[in-house]
Amino acid sequence: MRGLLQLDGVTHRYPRGSRGRHDRIALRDVSLTIGAGELVGVWGPRNSGRSTLALVAVGITLPGEGVVRFDGADLVRQPMLGVRGGIGYCDRDFDPVMAQTVLEHVAAPLLSSTGTTNSSAEQAAYDQLERVGGAELSGLEPDELDPAETMRVAIARATITRPRLLVVDEPTTGVRASQERPLLRLLHSFARDEGMAVLMTADDAAALAGVDRALSLNDGTLRGPTDALDEEPRAVGDDDGVGRVVELRRARRADA
Amino acid sequence: MKSNVSGAVLSLVIERPSVGASVCRRFEARYGGLLGSGRQHIYDALSRLVRDGMLVRVPRELLAELDEEDARGAITDGYRATAEGARAYQRWLADVSLLRPDSLIGSRQETLIRLVSTQPQDRAGALRLLDRYEQVILRLIQSTPLEARNLMDELLADELTDLAQAELRWIARTRDKLSAA
Numbered sequence A: 001m002r003g004l005l006q007l008d009g010v011t012h013r014y015p016r017g018s019r020g021r022h023d024r025i026a027l028r029d030v031s032l033t034i035g036a037g038e039l040v041g042v043w044g045p046r047n048s049g050r051s052t053l054a055l056v057a058v059g060i061t062l063p064g065e066g067v068v069r070f071d072g073a074d075l076v077r078q079p080m081l082g083v084r085g086g087i088g089y090c091d092r093d094f095d096p097v098m099a100q101t102v103l104e105h106v107a108a109p110l111l112s113s114t115g116t117t118n119s120s121a122e123q124a125a126y127d128q129l130e131r132v133g134g135a136e137l138s139g140l141e142p143d144e145l146d147p148a149e150t151m152r153v154a155i156a157r158a159t160i161t162r163p164r165l166l167v168v169d170e171p172t173t174g175v176r177a178s179q180e181r182p183l184l185r186l187l188h189s190f191a192r193d194e195g196m197a198v199l200m201t202a203d204d205a206a207a208l209a210g211v212d213r214a215l216s217l218n219d220g221t222l223r224g225p226t227d228a229l230d231e232e233p234r235a236v237g238d239d240d241g242v243g244r245v246v247e248l249r250r251a252r253r254a255d256a
Numbered sequence B: 001m002k003s004n005v006s007g008a009v010l011s012l013v014i015e016r017p018s019v020g021a022s023v024c025r026r027f028e029a030r031y032g033g034l035l036g037s038g039r040q041h042i043y044d045a046l047s048r049l050v051r052d053g054m055l056v057r058v059p060r061e062l063l064a065e066l067d068e069e070d071a072r073g074a075i076t077d078g079y080r081a082t083a084e085g086a087r088a089y090q091r092w093l094a095d096v097s098l099l100r101p102d103s104l105i106g107s108r109q110e111t112l113i114r115l116v117s118t119q120p121q122d123r124a125g126a127l128r129l130l131d132r133y134e135q136v137i138l139r140l141i142q143s144t145p146l147e148a149r150n151l152m153d154e155l156l157a158d159e160l161t162d163l164a165q166a167e168l169r170w171i172a173r174t175r176d177k178l179s180a181a
Helices: A050-057 A102-113 A118-131 A147-159 A177-194 A245-255 B004-015 B020-031 B039-051 B068-073 B083-094 B104-117 B123-142 B151-180
Strands: A005-014 A024-034 A039-043 A065-070 A087-090 A165-169 A197-202 A213-218 A221-223 B055-058 B078-081
Touching: A005 A050, A024 A050, A024 A197, A024 A221, A039 A177, A039 B123, A050 A165, A050 A197, A087 A147, A102 A118, A102 A147, A118 A147, A147 A165, A147 A177, A165 A177, A177 A197, A213 B123, A213 B151, A221 B123, B004 B020, B004 B039, B004 B078, B004 B083, B004 B104, B020 B039, B020 B078, B020 B104, B039 B055, B039 B078, B078 B083, B083 B104, B083 B123, B104 B123, B104 B151, B123 B151
Parallel strands: A039 A197, A039 A213, A087 A165, A165 A197
Antiparallel strands: A005 A024, A005 A065, A213 A221, B055 B078
């Protein structure tokens, strides 16, 4: 079975200097496959390429080299509201654009992409805010939210169109310790209960607790089990002491 | 060869053929905080390695480099590694079966022992070691349950992930230095 999201040999550079010499390489030959219902966590220190990976995965940043496929289709070639409509993305930067309230912010993707009426979009936004445990935030303005509330609202907005892939960049950065786990449980629930493929990046290793696969990103190089768990099992650990992908899959099923 | 003391002793002799007293001094300087081992254990390891064909005795006059202390006082023969010893050393460095996937502290110690036993020019070997240790840490974090049974379990899980986070950052820094060197 192929993965829902596939990155194959992705390299991305940011030009530095007027002549583009000394480019900074954000991603180096990154390959990664994520299947439906899988939650993959990528840990990386500052400037490791985390956010670039998230942006490339959703097609906002087009990689200089390599291929990004969503459900088998080349993401780079798809129209913005076609394939990418099946992808939700959120980060910790809350940019409400024209929205005055949280409710309007969450409802916005429905109004801009599907032609839904205002009232049904608002109803859906209420439902989605309830889903993420943030219904009481609906009437607030963005600057009244704390970091955990901001992330809940961002997740509600990113998932209101029922995407099959959710990419979340640094969900726990700036969040109080006591609020981290509820936020992570929310992300887990989208994978477990709704079958979304979820890719989460983090600079806080604690965010990787309980994920299906944990990987690291250092200086643009992705390390760890990069194949989807539903892929044909491939030994990754006979010579490195960390077990096999197939064991991960069994462990996950045992947990379920 | 499963013994870390033997592996460490072999590493020191490969780095520089030496007399026993020099091996003991260098062992204590390099592994003091990692491997608690008295002189008798080190001499036992030297004897074992000779018996197993990994080291051979050589007259001290033939040792190319004797430090000042050895040159002054040593009257015994020295040790140098055989080809079989060099192979056993490489196997020991690459043997990560002792990196226990359920123990961060134990895996950390095994990694550090092997890292300081890696010859300085073998950057690729050091990087491989770091890669393996990182995978162990990631597996440990991954296996931490999100739903703790109670607050104390959650606090312990937090402690583990904080330690793991510190190790991941150390690995990133070390990898950067090794790559830049």
